[in-house]
Amino acid sequence: MVAGRLTGDPDWVRGMNDIFPVVVLDVRLPRILTAALVGGGLAMSGVVFQGILLNPLADPYTLGVSAGAAFGAALAILLNLGALGSASVPLFAFAGAAATLAAVVYLSSAEGLSSNSLILSGIIVASILSAGISFLKYVADEQVAVIIFWLMGSFASKSWGDVALAGASTAAALGVFLVFAREMNLMSLGPQMAASLGVDTRRVTLTLLVTASLVAAVCVSVAGIIGFVGLLVPHLMRLVVGPDNRRLVPASLLAGALLLLAADTLTRAVLPAEVPIGVLTALIGGPFFCYVFRRQQSARRVW
Amino acid sequence: MGFELDDIAFAFAGRPVLDGVSLALEGGRFHGIVGPNGCGKTTLVDLLCRYRRPLRGGIRLGGRRLPDWPRRQLAREIALVPQNFYINFPFTVRDVVMMGRHPYIPRFGSPSAHDVETVERVLAEAGVAGMSGRLVTELSGGERQRVVFARALAQDTPVLVLDEATSNLDVGHAVRLLGLAADQVRRQGRTAIGVFQDLNQAAAWCDRLVFMRDGRVAAAGPTADVLTPETIESVFGVRARVFFEPFSNSLQVAFRSQDA
Numbered sequence: 001m002v003a004g005r006l007t008g009d010p011d012w013v014r015g016m017n018d019i020f021p022v023v024v025l026d027v028r029l030p031r032i033l034t035a036a037l038v039g040g041g042l043a044m045s046g047v048v049f050q051g052i053l054l055n056p057l058a059d060p061y062t063l064g065v066s067a068g069a070a071f072g073a074a075l076a077i078l079l080n081l082g083a084l085g086s087a088s089v090p091l092f093a094f095a096g097a098a099a100t101l102a103a104v105v106y107l108s109s110a111e112g113l114s115s116n117s118l119i120l121s122g123i124i125v126a127s128i129l130s131a132g133i134s135f136l137k138y139v140a141d142e143q144v145a146v147i148i149f150w151l152m153g154s155f156a157s158k159s160w161g162d163v164a165l166a167g168a169s170t171a172a173a174l175g176v177f178l179v180f181a182r183e184m185n186l187m188s189l190g191p192q193m194a195a196s197l198g199v200d201t202r203r204v205t206l207t208l209l210v211t212a213s214l215v216a217a218v219c220v221s222v223a224g225i226i227g228f229v230g231l232l233v234p235h236l237m238r239l240v241v242g243p244d245n246r247r248l249v250p251a252s253l254l255a256g257a258l259l260l261l262a263a264d265t266l267t268r269a270v271l272p273a274e275v276p277i278g279v280l281t282a283l284i285g286g287p288f289f290c291y292v293f294r295r296q297q298s299a300r301r302v303w
Numbered sequence: 304m305g306f307e308l309d310d311i312a313f314a315f316a317g318r319p320v321l322d323g324v325s326l327a328l329e330g331g332r333f334h335g336i337v338g339p340n341g342c343g344k345t346t347l348v349d350l351l352c353r354y355r356r357p358l359r360g361g362i363r364l365g366g367r368r369l370p371d372w373p374r375r376q377l378a379r380e381i382a383l384v385p386q387n388f389y390i391n392f393p394f395t396v397r398d399v400v401m402m403g404r405h406p407y408i409p410r411f412g413s414p415s416a417h418d419v420e421t422v423e424r425v426l427a428e429a430g431v432a433g434m435s436g437r438l439v440t441e442l443s444g445g446e447r448q449r450v451v452f453a454r455a456l457a458q459d460t461p462v463l464v465l466d467e468a469t470s471n472l473d474v475g476h477a478v479r480l481l482g483l484a485a486d487q488v489r490r491q492g493r494t495a496i497g498v499f500q501d502l503n504q505a506a507a508w509c510d511r512l513v514f515m516r517d518g519r520v521a522a523a524g525p526t527a528d529v530l531t532p533e534t535i536e537s538v539f540g541v542r543a544r545v546f547f548e549p550f551s552n553s554l555q556v557a558f559r560s561q562d563a
Binding site: 041051054055056179183185186188189190191192193195196198199200206242243244 | 347349350353354374375376377378379381382383385388390391392393394398399402405406410451458520536
């Protein structure tokens, strides 16, 4: 049927119900593509966050992007902003994420954007925002369910507009990450050593973190908060292809896309009721991460 | 290629670390920087490598102001072996040493035959060829320090800066690596600048010494001229005797406990 639409040959769709093309082309296909693009985008930005913050436990939300997006979305839902139509929640989510990022970068810039000050600023800003979200939920009454559902993430009812947005940002980010992949490798030697090898550490850090955060912000504003993909996938791929970012970034993009696609298919088609995708990834990803973490630790055990 | 420092000052959070440091570190020599903990030795190294910028004063490398050097070109002039090195990601030893070739490899290029050759050579010279396939995350502190030393050698620069580069090494490896650095100075006319805790190590390898105290230069010059009991006592506050030691063919220092 997709082939039929692409080739324009009516033979492909002969004998099918008229509603089928609509279901596939306007409901299923955008959903599938969005899931894959968001998964790839989150996994890839996870690689960048871990690499730049020199911390294997960092993820796309370390700088508070998710809390900012959640706050923006909750605000839009609460105020029932319909002025911008259905786009108002994603737009507010994105604005919240971008504002949070700016605040975190500003807070940590006095110390030259060191990984410690970035992580600390992220935690501070995120905890203020999560108190804000709690407050919004408290005053929300009826909309509280809407807010909670949005926060848990979903790929249901995604449009071609979402696909275009997620696709454009993921593709642009992939380009940026590949251009700076070797600098990212050098950054893992620490900022002093990277600088002595001719890396403009401040510019590279800022470019990569802003790009990675914006991808994460787009992903969150399209699909809600989906955890563990950005943490788990880079870890697994590092075991498979090694730590070289020139291979790790594309490998994580593909693996993240596959993972979210599989998770979304699972929740849509296999499970009796549709579980929010963010809950599913955390429920499966969390224990799996514990297993990987434990195995890595015991491989290094001394006694 | 030498450095000239003119009235350098630096401070951390308002606390002065360096104040009025003027110094000429001439090219083709092995310079040793010594002084008590917290006297500003490592900060001085950070300034020389342009990792930090002085609050006041100017530094020239080869007659050209340090800020005027393009980043990549500077990376072909100065290589650094830092005091602490820690890496969280499982790169192999060979990967890390190859990173030293970064300033020579174009953005989307691959290492040339010369890059690969250089890496193999320094792996052997630094005595880490046998572990070139191992992961740096699984090395001991001393092994890691040798890898970082090899990485700096791979950078193939006229100036080598060592910030307590042998602090974790056993005597065999320390002698071997300092010998490599001294060899580059003597045979190839390169410049080495090393921060040392151990005065005897500095005396054995360096032909110039800089004594620092409280962010200032207390004494600087040829080792034979400045390594005196008076300087050592005024800088470190310990009594010492300086004598020529024929086996190492260098001046050495003996200390005595203050109450004896």
